[in-house]
Amino acid sequence: RTMQISEPTETENRHGKLRVCYGTMNIPLGKKVQDEINFAEHGLRNANLLVKKFADGEICTDYDDTIRGCDLFIINPISTPDVNAALMEVILAVDAARRASAARITAVIPYYGYARQDRKARARQPISARVVADMLTACGVDHIISLDIHTQQIQGFFGARVPLDFLPGDLVFLEQLAKIYKQSPFIVCSTDAGGAARCRDLAAKFGTDLIILDKRRPKDNQSEVMNVIGECANKNVLIYDDLCDTAGSICKAADVLKKHGALKIFGCVTHAVLSDPASQRIKDSEFDLLLFSDSIQIPPPKMEMIKDKIQIVSCAPLLAACIECIHNEASLVDHFEKAKQIVTEVLGKK
Secondary structure, eight states: OOOOOOOOOTTTTTTOSEEEEEOSTTHHHHHHHHHHHTTGGGTOOOOOEEEEEOTTSOEEEEESSOOTTOEEEEEOOSOTTOHHHHHHHHHHHHHHHHHTTOSEEEEEESSOTTTTOOSOSSTTOOOHHHHHHHHHHHTTOOEEEEESOSOGGGGGGSOTTSOEEEEOTHHHHHHHHHHHHHHSOEEEEESSGGGHHHHHHHHHHHTOOEEEEEEEOSSTTOOEEEEEESOOTTSEEEEEEEEESSSHHHHHHHHHHHHTTOOOEEEEEEEEOOOTTHHHHHHTSSOSEEEEESSSOOOHHHHHHHTTTEEEEOOHHHHHHHHHHHHTTOOHHHHHHHHHHHHHHHHTOO
């Protein structure tokens, strides 16, 4: 499916012609979003963001064509392979666009790095997610789009002048999950109480049950599952989470569910951070299938190790549709409601 751009009206031209560019952290995703929009068919053209890296590690961004008076969308996750360089790319790309007189600048950040540092866990720690928000605001961004951000209160770190549109991660996977559910009906599992609301919404879309795992985390990036709240014996289970870092939580969750009598174990994770030893853990896990989005580009060696366990579902159609809605000043909520109808269509439910 290619995105349909409405004929320009006076309102839709308020922010200028649509331009979309991307940084270096996930070039394949940036190209997919541009392909979804199909600029050539509508007489538009992409913006081209050049990112240079100097010998001392500094980076510099530049646009190879005019963006004056344009409605510019910059796609770049704040993620691996270099989280800090990714953040600087976004900041410098926004600053360059502001100085080049773009009419409106939207940062499309599929994965919002530092989102887990959204509060002071100890007395003398920073609130890094707020610092990132302040940096983006200070450099002149007008709008933020982020996919399945770790905690939704980060929206409050941006002032009213810089709205943040939060895209629910389950919308990326609904069609594929509906196909799985049709063959192997499942219940939905949250790996902790904090993700229960996200999983409850997904379970409601399928009209299925929710179970929750009681988790204790003795150290950073280490978790121990203690109890299963709910019944999973003789049932297929889908574990849904926003991100997979070292894969400790999600793989231990699969082990515990299997010990409690679960049949097939499916996983659905929006952001594949996959810090070591995640790939080995996934390869050795109890998962029958694990779905990831392409919000973060998985390095080829890691992909080779886990290719038999995972399936990648692209978030490009969702990001492209969001860009269309914002450019045309259309409702995102209406688009989300239409996306939910996929489950009904695939399963044939009324």
